[in-house]
Amino acid sequence: MDDQPSTSSHHQHQDQQQPDNHAQKEQHRPPKKRDLNEPMDLDDLLPQLDEFGKYQKILIWLICLPACIPCGFGAFNQLFMAEVPDHWCRVPELELSGVSQHVRREVGVPKGDSCRRYAVNFTTLLESQSLMDITPNSSWPTEECVQGWEYDLSDISSSIVIDFSLVCEHAIYPTLGLAALNAGGPIGVYAFGVLNDGIGRKKSFFLCLGVLIVGGLMTTFSPDFWTWAVSRFIVGLTIPAIYQIPFIIALELVGANYRSFVTVLTCIFYTLGLVLLAGITYFIRDWQIMAFATSAPFLLYFFYWRCLPESPRWLLAKGRLEEASLILEKLAATNGKELPASFKQKLKQHMMLQRTRSEERKAEKGPGVTALCKTPNMRLKTTLITLNWFANEMVYVGLSYYGPALGNDRFLSFLLSSLVEIPSYLCCWAVMDRWGRRWPLSICMVVSGIACIITVLLPADAVVLTLVLYLFAKFAISASFLIIYPFAGELYPTQLRGVGIGASAYISGLGLIVIPFIVYLGMEMLVLPLVVMGVISVIGGLAGLRLPETLHTKLPQTVEEGEEFGKDFTMQDCLRCVPISRQGSYEDLSVQLSELHDVTSEEAPTAAEGEVTTPEGATEETPLGARSRSFRKSIARQSKILVRQSSVLETPYDSSGAMKMTYWY
Numbered sequence: 001m002d003d004q005p006s007t008s009s010h011h012q013h014q015d016q017q018q019p020d021n022h023a024q025k026e027q028h029r030p031p032k033k034r035d036l037n038e039p040m041d042l043d044d045l046l047p048q049l050d051e052f053g054k055y056q057k058i059l060i061w062l063i064c065l066p067a068c069i070p071c072g073f074g075a076f077n078q079l080f081m082a083e084v085p086d087h088w089c090r091v092p093e094l095e096l097s098g099v100s101q102h103v104r105r106e107v108g109v110p111k112g113d114s115c116r117r118y119a120v121n122f123t124t125l126l127e128s129q130s131l132m133d134i135t136p137n138s139s140w141p142t143e144e145c146v147q148g149w150e151y152d153l154s155d156i157s158s159s160i161v162i163d164f165s166l167v168c169e170h171a172i173y174p175t176l177g178l179a180a181l182n183a184g185g186p187i188g189v190y191a192f193g194v195l196n197d198g199i200g201r202k203k204s205f206f207l208c209l210g211v212l213i214v215g216g217l218m219t220t221f222s223p224d225f226w227t228w229a230v231s232r233f234i235v236g237l238t239i240p241a242i243y244q245i246p247f248i249i250a251l252e253l254v255g256a257n258y259r260s261f262v263t264v265l266t267c268i269f270y271t272l273g274l275v276l277l278a279g280i281t282y283f284i285r286d287w288q289i290m291a292f293a294t295s296a297p298f299l300l301y302f303f304y305w306r307c308l309p310e311s312p313r314w315l316l317a318k319g320r321l322e323e324a325s326l327i328l329e330k331l332a333a334t335n336g337k338e339l340p341a342s343f344k345q346k347l348k349q350h351m352m353l354q355r356t357r358s359e360e361r362k363a364e365k366g367p368g369v370t371a372l373c374k375t376p377n378m379r380l381k382t383t384l385i386t387l388n389w390f391a392n393e394m395v396y397v398g399l400s401y402y403g404p405a406l407g408n409d410r411f412l413s414f415l416l417s418s419l420v421e422i423p424s425y426l427c428c429w430a431v432m433d434r435w436g437r438r439w440p441l442s443i444c445m446v447v448s449g450i451a452c453i454i455t456v457l458l459p460a461d462a463v464v465l466t467l468v469l470y471l472f473a474k475f476a477i478s479a480s481f482l483i484i485y486p487f488a489g490e491l492y493p494t495q496l497r498g499v500g501i502g503a504s505a506y507i508s509g510l511g512l513i514v515i516p517f518i519v520y521l522g523m524e525m526l527v528l529p530l531v532v533m534g535v536i537s538v539i540g541g542l543a544g545l546r547l548p549e550t551l552h553t554k555l556p557q558t559v560e561e562g563e564e565f566g567k568d569f570t571m572q573d574c575l576r577c578v579p580i581s582r583q584g585s586y587e588d589l590s591v592q593l594s595e596l597h598d599v600t601s602e603e604a605p606t607a608a609e610g611e612v613t614t615p616e617g618a619t620e621e622t623p624l625g626a627r628s629r630s631f632r633k634s635i636a637r638q639s640k641i642l643v644r645q646s647s648v649l650e651t652p653y654d655s656s657g658a659m660k661m662t663y664w665y
Contacts, residue, residue, distance in 0.1 A: 043256055045328070045343060051255025053335030060262065063308050064250040067205070067301065068266055069273035071243035073294040074212055074235045076277060078181060079404055079414070081219075081287040082174035083159045086152035087167050089117035089145035099131055101150060107134050110142060115168035119143040144168075158286040164225040171523065177229045178401070178516035184236025186509050192241035196248070201311045205245040209301055212238040216295020220288050243270060252313040253331075264429050267421075267482065274418035282411040367559050369499050372492075375563045382500065384543050385488045388441070390508040391540025395448065395533045396481045398515040399474045402529055405522055407467040420471050421478040428479040436551040437487040438544060439577050441480050445541025448476035452534030455527040470530065477537060490550035493562030545574055 050056075091108035109117045119141040125134055151162050160166060166173040188208075196204040215234030222228035250262050277294065284290045312331075315324035325339070332339040373379040403417035404410035431440050451473035455466050485501070492500035521528045548566030556562040 045340075046255040048340060049328070049332045049337045050335040052258040052261075053331075053337070055331045055334035056250075056253050056258075058334070059253060059309070060250050060265070063304055064246040065266065065269040067246035067304075068243050068270045069276065070209065070212055070298050070301075071239055072270055072273035073277055073298075074216070074242065075181070075239050076274060076400065076414075077281070077290065077294045078178060078232060079401060080281040080410075081160050081291060082166075082177065083156045083404075083410070084161050084167065084171070084174075085156040085159065086114075087149045088114045090148045090150045091117055091122060092147055093122040093126070094131065101152065103131065104150070107131060107136055110136070110138075113142075114149075115145060116142040117145060156285075158288070160225065160228060160287055163287075164228070166225065170225075172520060173225055173229075175516045175520040177225070177232050178519075179513050180229045180233040181236040181239070182512035182516065184233045185239050185512060186506060188237030188239070189241050189244070189509075191237070192245070196241075196245055197314075200314055201245055201249050201252075202305075202308055205242075205249075205308070206302065206305065208238045208242050208245060209298060212242055213295050213298055216291060216298075219295070220291040249308075249311050252311045260429065264425050264482075267425050271418055271421045271425075274421075275415060278411055278415040278418060281414075367495050367499075369503055371496055371559050372500055372503060377563050377565075377567045378559070381491055381547060381562075381566065382504070384547055385491060385500075386504040386507050388445075388540045388544045388547075389484050389488065389504050390511050391536045391543075392445065392477065392481050392484050393508045394511040394515050394518075395445075395452075395537045395540075396474075396477045397512055398518060398529065398533045399452075399470065399477060401515065401519050402522065402533075403470070403474075405519075405526065406463075406470050408463055413467060413470075416467075416471055417474050420475045424475045424478040425482055428482045431479075432483055432486075433551070435577075436549045437483055437490070438547055438549045441483045441487060442541045442544045444476040444480035444483070445537045445544065448473040448480070449534040449537030449539075449541060451476065452530040452537065455530045455534075458527075460526075466527065473530075473534070473537075480541075487547070487550065490555050491547060491565075493556035493559055493565070495557070495559050496562060548573065549576070 088105050088109045091104060094104040094108050108122070118136065122134075145168060149165060149167055156162075160177075161174060164170075164173070188211075192204055192208050195207065212235055215231050215236075215238070218231035218234065219228060222231055247263075247266050250266065251259055254262055280293055281290060284293055309327045309330075310323065312324040312327045315321075315327070325343075328343075329339050371378070372382040400417065403414045405413075407413035428440070428444075451469045455469050458466055458469075485505075488501055488504060489497055518532050519529050521532065546569070548569055556565040
């Protein structure tokens, strides 16, 4: 105890004696140089130019966000083209009598059977008695609708079902068209992903937009069902790529601190596009005019060509420094900032080093997709993530497809099912960084599933209550759909993040080909698709509880760390609803690390880490050394806990520093 004051006094006395030496050392301390081995991209520069300044706001609000609307139009306008009106077999002999459709239906077809008609000679019957006196006899023979169908046009006046006679044995054809739309997605997202990473974001966006417009116009003028189905496949090639490309452009232009905000904002604009679609389909009931109105106006987007810049991050990744610098100079000037003069020189040095690194990475083959399933824990997590994503996407899209079928007004039902997503996104955004990812994801999916399953217990005439439960289920599944991407990105180690997200999302996307056939089950029983989707949602939600929580934890970097992360998962971890709250902050940690540097480099410059040499040659730890060693241990413990979380929907990069669109599907 007596040594501490004396040693402390000695250091104080030493500091008083040599203030000039200390100041001189501070004055001549060499400035900290930037290590060229550190990655240098827009994340280094944007804080100096404003992460979300005037330039980014103008570009996002006027170009990128409106560019999200075509995706919703292309994905869901088909629901209103393929509406099925009430129908029955056509009997031409009865039409000549001039009676109403209701009477013709009562006399000419068996009750409750819209796909057969009585095989009797009505012409002979009408010669002996009036139509009003004819009473159908259940013993009469029946036949198929050999002369076509009649349709009740009081509610639905135009539909591909009417024009192409897609009823009875052809009733599944609209579902095949919807499956064709979804089958184009996996092909298109890969093709446009390659183009997006090869020819740039700007050119690939306008090419994708052109394909969507061509598919939409082909839809408008389709003379038969198969031409219409091919046109829907062409439209499907652009979904969801037409949404992802402007989304990535927006993310690449803002700083890391604003990516969560831009993500939620983009989702909201996509939803507002669905709201706009509900209004268009309400006022335009002719399916051909509606197909034209939901595709041709996007030709105006080509005026954006001169306004939409190429992504500077992509230009930097491709070594096109002059073009990137011009865009960044314009960004800086619009934001009232100035591009640092040393940026170009540093950038050239970095790009030369980055290319060398890229070549080295190509020579050194990294872990591939097989690493996702090579070890037990990684195999389990990959399976659970993929299952959860599959259930999430299938239920979300399935409920979106099923919206118009519920309630008394299909347009109002679709509008409400779209509007309910907006508060869902906002609530999810507020909750996931406070309560973690695992339990909010699981609770949302289970609650959504239960709300769907309950509908089977309701009476057939409980239309409003069924709609309310459906909207509640849509609210919950939309929230979980926003959580699944960042959660998966944090669970996969850095070395496998890109390939892991790509594999899980791609497999889950294939489930969209199945969901139209689940929705088709509602032709026989209205709530049956809701029950099927509810069971899928509950299974996916419960499976997610086995995944480890990622909030407030050190995220895995290597494949080996990925195997260890969550390996010691216990029942206590499973039941823990709120992640463990850690004391301190990242800023505090940075200050403490700075203090530790001062302690070890300035206060004890003559001793090795706070040790002194005794006359016998042994080392003895001073109180200052003990303090700094204890301090270092404390900081080390905190650094393992206080790991800065990735932003919501943090994007993966390729070896050149550009964002990979194919990972976003």
